[in-house]
Structure formats: structure tokens, C-alpha cells
Amino acid sequence: MTGTSGALLEVDGLSVTFPSEDGEVHAVRDVSFAVEPGEVLGVVGESGSGKSVSLMAVPRLLPGSARVTGSIRFDGTELVGAKPETLRGLRGSEMAMIFQDPMSSMNPVHTVGRQIAEARRAHASVSKDEAWRDAVAALALVDIPQPETRAKQYPHEFSGGMRQRAMIAMAMVNKPRLIIADEPTTALDVTVQAQVLEVLDQARVESGASLVLVSHDLGVVAGTADRVQVMYGGTIVETGPTEEVFERPRMPYTVGLLSSLPAVDQIGGRLHPIPGAPPSLVSLPPGCSFAPRCPIVEDACREAEPELVEVGTGDAAQRSSTIGTDHLSRCRRWDVLAEGSTENLFSRTEVPA
Numbered sequence: 001m002t003g004t005s006g007a008l009l010e011v012d013g014l015s016v017t018f019p020s021e022d023g024e025v026h027a028v029r030d031v032s033f034a035v036e037p038g039e040v041l042g043v044v045g046e047s048g049s050g051k052s053v054s055l056m057a058v059p060r061l062l063p064g065s066a067r068v069t070g071s072i073r074f075d076g077t078e079l080v081g082a083k084p085e086t087l088r089g090l091r092g093s094e095m096a097m098i099f100q101d102p103m104s105s106m107n108p109v110h111t112v113g114r115q116i117a118e119a120r121r122a123h124a125s126v127s128k129d130e131a132w133r134d135a136v137a138a139l140a141l142v143d144i145p146q147p148e149t150r151a152k153q154y155p156h157e158f159s160g161g162m163r164q165r166a167m168i169a170m171a172m173v174n175k176p177r178l179i180i181a182d183e184p185t186t187a188l189d190v191t192v193q194a195q196v197l198e199v200l201d202q203a204r205v206e207s208g209a210s211l212v213l214v215s216h217d218l219g220v221v222a223g224t225a226d227r228v229q230v231m232y233g234g235t236i237v238e239t240g241p242t243e244e245v246f247e248r249p250r251m252p253y254t255v256g257l258l259s260s261l262p263a264v265d266q267i268g269g270r271l272h273p274i275p276g277a278p279p280s281l282v283s284l285p286p287g288c289s290f291a292p293r294c295p296i297v298e299d300a301c302r303e304a305e306p307e308l309v310e311v312g313t314g315d316a317a318q319r320s321s322t323i324g325t326d327h328l329s330r331c332r333r334w335d336v337l338a339e340g341s342t343e344n345l346f347s348r349t350e351v352p353a
């Protein structure tokens with residue numbers, strides 16, 4: 001559970017609450033995960049499941065009202081409770097963030113090149129000329145044509161896809177070791193999304209950085225992430241190697257997410273959203289937070305929230321763990337999913353006993 005691995009980022013027992021008029025909002029509940037150097041971790045889950053809050057806690061970008069407990073170690077340094085200077089030193093240099101809306105993160109009154117150069121100079125003692133050259137190189141890295149000319153333009157002179165690539169350039173200019181990208185392409189046209197993701201992946205591969213990628217698009221996660229983390233009701237409900245989780249889901253919620261996707265060969269085919277709504281994060285049910293929507297729920301599921309347990313094949317099976325390298329599920333009945341086909345789980349009229 002502690003820093004035994006060679007992980008770059010180790011999050012252990014992270015919880016985040018916000019005060020609200022109705023009571024405490026339990027936005028993130030006891031979340032533990034690790035990201036190895038060079039690894040890509042995909043984070044998926046419905047809206048409001050705690051994806052952004054859990055990741056914004058890492059560089060401490062949450063509003064002051066947030067109460068954060070647990071441990072976040074970056075390259076062995078504890079960040080929870082660390083001095084603001086420590087975080088400032090890491091943000092934008094060792095760890096970079098890419099958000100959905102590049103317009104809100106770019107200053108409209110400065111040229112794109114100047115902003116990237118300033119990001120460079122904020123963390124490295126280089127001359128203005130050198131920083132400018134680095135900015136142009138970063139724009140070239142993300143496939144911006146004629147980067148010298150483009151660097152002298154303002155954000156509004158860029159298309160949406162180019163702005164997002166410029167954001168990636170700004171994130172990469174200091175050669176971060178960790179990139180946190182929260183829905184980096186959601187605001188873009190579908191055709192542009194693919195190009196931007198390709199550029200991000202290429203930049204990541206070239207720099208050897210680790211990437212945490214939040215995406216609503218399971219196809220994108222399947223194509224990019226080494227491991228995937230499925231979030232529901234503020235916590236991780238399933239995690240493991242991407243292929244293993246997507247091919248052998250062991251948590252009904254993951255099955256539901258996967259079957260709500262139209263298959264590639266069935267464009268225009270029916271979507272099967274999971275019936276019901278996510279739980280209130282103010283008053284969570286005592287048991288499994290997915291129980292009210294689960295097709296294989298039984299009484300015991302409503303009593304206590306299940307632990308994350310090892311569900312992978314091989315010797316590790318059955319071993320309980322909080323930070324694992326293998327496949328974990330927070331379902332008491334994962335073996336039911338292991339036994340039968342999960343394809344029609346949500347359209348079954350009869351729930352297996």
C-alpha cells in the first residue's frame with residue numbers, strides 16, 4: 001500500500017468533500033491508484049462520478065472549500081498538506097494539465113507563442129529568445145503547420161482543434177513527467193478529436209511522460225490506455241489492464257457502460273443507456289452505490305459497500321488489495337459475470353439468483 005512500487009504518482013485513500021446547503025458532498029471516496037512512468041491510465045464513468053475532482057486534487061486545483069484527505073505522492077513527495085510553493089513548482093513543469101476548453105486556459109490578449117514561451121520561462125532559467133524557440137518547437141511537436149508564423153498569432157486566429165493542440169504544446173514545453181488530460185477533446189468536432197488525440201499521444205510517446213486521460217469515449221480509452229479505472233458514485237468500482245477490463249468486465253456498472261456504446265459495425269444501432277440515475281453524493285446508500293440500478297443485486301449488496309477485490313485470472317485471484325497491478329472489482333457478485341455472458345445483462349427480465 002505504500003511506496004513500494006516505482007510509481008510516479010501514488011494516490012492512496014484519497015477523499016474529497018465539499019460543504020453544501022444539503023450537507024457534505026462526498027465527491028471522491030477512498031480512491032487509490034498508481035501511475036507508473038510512461039504509463040497511460042484511462043479514467044471513465046458517468047457525469048458526476050468524481051473523475052475531475054479526484055484528478056484536480058493532484059495538482060491542488062480544487063476550490064478552497066474542498067476538504068482533501070488521504071495521500072497523493074508524486075515521485076515520492078507527499079502533496080497533501082505540502083506547502084503551496086511545492087505545488088507551484090510542480091504545476092506546469094513536472095506535471096501538466098490539459099482541460100476541455102482551451103479558450104478558458106489561454107489569454108486572448110497575448111500571442112500563442114508568447115504564452116507558451118512564458119510557461120517555459122516560469123519554470124526554467126532560459127533567455128526570452130530561447131523560450132521563444134522552445135515555444136516554436138513545441139508547436140511543431142503538435143503538428144501546427146508553419147509554427148514560426150503561427151506562434152505570432154492570437155488564440156482567436158486558431159481553429160478549435162489548433163487551439164487545443166497549442167494547449168498541448170504549452171503543457172509539453174517543460175517536458176512534464178505527468179500529463180493530466182481531462183476530456184481534452186470533448187469540445188471539438190469528431191474528426192478533429194482524433195487528430196488532437198493522436199498529437200497528444202505522439203507528444204507523450206516522444207517525451208516518455210505518463211498520462212492520465214479522462215474521457216467519455218470508451219473507444220478512445222481502449223485505443224490509448226494501458227490501464228483503465230471505472231468510477232461510480234465518487235469511487236473506483238473496477239480497474240485493471242484496459243483489455244482485461246473491457247473484454248472481461250467484472251462489475252455490472254462497467255458492463256452497462258460498455259453496452260451503452262454503439263458497436264463500431266452498428267452505426268445507428270440502438271444505444272442501451274443504464275436505466276436509473278447515479279446516487280446522490282450527499283446521502284449515499286449504505287451498501288453498493290450501484291445497487292439501485294444493478295440487474296444482479298441481492299440483499300447483501302445493500303448492507304455494506306463492497307471492497308475492491310482481485311478478480312483477475314491466475315494466482316492473484318481472490319486476493320484482496322487496495323493498490324493492485326491487476327484486475328479489481330467492487331462487486332460481491334463478480335463471479336456471476338465470470339460465469340456467463342455479460343452481453344444481455346441489462347436487458348434480462350430475470351435476474352439470476
Ligand SMILES: Nc1ncnc2c1ncn2[C@@H]1O[C@H](COP(=O)(O)OP(=O)(O)OP(=O)(O)O)[C@@H](O)[C@H]1O
Nearest residue numbers: 018025027046047048049050051052053054063281
Ligand atoms: N466546487 C464544488 N463544490 C461542490 N461540489 C462539487 C464541486 N466540484 C464538484 N462537485 C461535485 O463533485 C461531484 C464529482 O464531480 P466531478 O466534476 O469530479 O465529476 P466528473 O466525473 O468529472 O463528471 P463529468 O463527466 O461531468 O466531468 C459532483 O457531484 C459535483 O457536483
Ligand SMILES: [Mg+2]
Nearest residue numbers: 051052053182
Ligand atoms: Mg469532469
